[in-house]
Amino acid sequence: MGLFMKLPFPPHLAASSLLHFILLLLLLIFDIVCKTRAVVKIPPNVSVPAVLVFGDSIVDTGNNNNNLGTTARCDYPPYGKDFKGGKPTGRFSNGKVPSDFIAEELGIKEYVPAYLDPHLQPGELATGVCFASGGAGYDPFTSQSASAIPLSGQLDLFKEYIGKLRGVVGEDRAKFILATVFMLWYLAAMTFPILTF
Structure with missing residues (x-):
């Protein structure tokens, strides 16, 4: 509660805002991960041994x-x-x-x-x-x-x-x-x- 007491709005709003921020951040990370899945496609005649x-x-x-x-x-x-x-x-x-x-x-x-x-x-x-x-x-x-x-x-x-x-x-x-x-x-x-x- 000590952190929320310093904020200029009621603690229940601060906790709610923090929860919304965390959920939004998690959704953003999930979206980025889903969109950036790399697929390595090497042509059939190319070999990468190491x-x-x-x-x-x-x-x-x-x-x-x-x-x-x-x-x-x-x-x-x-x-x-x-x-x-x-x-x-x-x-x-x-x-x-x-x-x-x-x-x-x-x-x-x-x-x-x-x-x-x-x-x-x-x-x-x-x-x-x-x-x-x-x-x-x-x-x-x-x-x-x-x-x-x-x-x-x-x-x-x-x-x-x-x-x-x-x-x-x-x-x-x-x-x-x-x-x-x-x-x-x-x-x-x-x-x-x-x-x-």
Whole structure:
């Protein structure tokens, strides 16, 4: 009641207005979600063998779990409660993140593994991995403030990945994968709020 007492109109009207606002907001979100469902249609003669992900917490699939210096972690409940097994995976979500949905929609794999996952199987390299790190940004200062893997560090991991990929699938197959890979870049969640305030 304390909040409503400061308003210039009766509390029951404030509660009613708040309820109407919340319902309107939920309807708007539902409308947007329904209208923006993406359908990926790849021509029959085009093959996308892998997805590589760079970015911040929006697309991080667990690299920060293995970055002990970072404060940007999500390896504890309630993160992962809707993921298979109901356990935190390092995704900044209660389930999948956009990179997982994109890989699944492309028919590549259901989940994009984190490149730094110590349990990553070599065969996973051929279908793609995630280099993203929660707290990363375009500006190196952004990553430094959260001890995240900066974009330059993610590119270093990508160079390392290329060498490992060649070792797993051979030079010719690695060239094909790298020439036809779907690369997803998303770095905005931390960069712009820090740069604009």
